[in-house]
Amino acid sequence: MLNLRAATLEDREALRVLIDASARELSKGDYRAEQVEGALQGAFGVDSQLIQDGTYFVVEAGGAIVGCGGWSYRRTLFGGDQRAERDAGVLDPRTEPAKIRAFFVDPAHARKGIGTLLLQKCESDARLRGFSRVELMSTLPGVRLYSARGYSGVEQVQYEVAPGVAIEFVPMSKSI
Numbered sequence: 001m002l003n004l005r006a007a008t009l010e011d012r013e014a015l016r017v018l019i020d021a022s023a024r025e026l027s028k029g030d031y032r033a034e035q036v037e038g039a040l041q042g043a044f045g046v047d048s049q050l051i052q053d054g055t056y057f058v059v060e061a062g063g064a065i066v067g068c069g070g071w072s073y074r075r076t077l078f079g080g081d082q083r084a085e086r087d088a089g090v091l092d093p094r095t096e097p098a099k100i101r102a103f104f105v106d107p108a109h110a111r112k113g114i115g116t117l118l119l120q121k122c123e124s125d126a127r128l129r130g131f132s133r134v135e136l137m138s139t140l141p142g143v144r145l146y147s148a149r150g151y152s153g154v155e156q157v158q159y160e161v162a163p164g165v166a167i168e169f170v171p172m173s174k175s176i
């Protein structure tokens with residue numbers, strides 16, 4: 001049985017292990033290893049601000065964390081604690097989209113609806129806070145989930161994750 005709960009700061013080490021495994025395994029067909037390793041230095045990772053805000057969630061199965069994901073009413077679009085470019089400024093729900101942030105599922109539990117469960121929770125909480133749109137910077141594996149759940153966006157952007165190593169992301173958004 002799946003259990004969704006808010007993440008706590010004590011989950012951070014388990015989340016780091018999960019995010020590393022998820023990114024390495026589930027983006028094999030989309031990215032080269034050096035792109036993933038570069039992204040794990042900052043673009044992918046836990047953002048403690050979201051945990052403190054109560055907007056980051058984990059899904060547990062049999063007592064273990066098998067998925068994580070969140071949303072934010074702050075400006076930072078993506079990236080973990082190690083990423084330097086951040087903006088904790090608060091968005092205006094009347095005119096700006098909330099952000100969908102850092103979704104990662106355990107490879108052994110992929111395609112069981114965990115990503116969808118987390119997304120529904122995030123969209124519903126963002127709506128409760130007054131937002132009518134959400135946006136995100138998707139990975140290529142993420143595009144398959146978000147497209148299936150009503151998000152639009154196809155144009156790839158390049159983001160440098162290490163000197164001379166860029167990764168392809170896709171900005172996506174949805175009305176909620």
Ligand SMILES: CC(C)(COP(=O)(O)OP(=O)(O)OC[C@H]1O[C@@H](n2cnc3c(N)ncnc32)[C@H](O)[C@@H]1OP(=O)(O)O)[C@@H](O)C(=O)NCCC(=O)NCCS
Nearest residue numbers: 026104105110111112113114115116138139142144145148
């Ligand atoms: C993207 C990710 C979070 C999806 O999680 P998930 O729990 O497997 O997604 P779901 O089971 O809810 O999938 C929902 C739908 O998305 C689509 N989808 C998801 N993964 C897919 C895949 N690998 N291939 C094709 N369609 C896929 C399908 O339509 C699926 O519905 P279906 O299984 O009934 O066909 C997961 O693949 C992951 O962690 N990837 C690596 C990390 C990453 O890139 N995260 C995104 C950050 S923006």
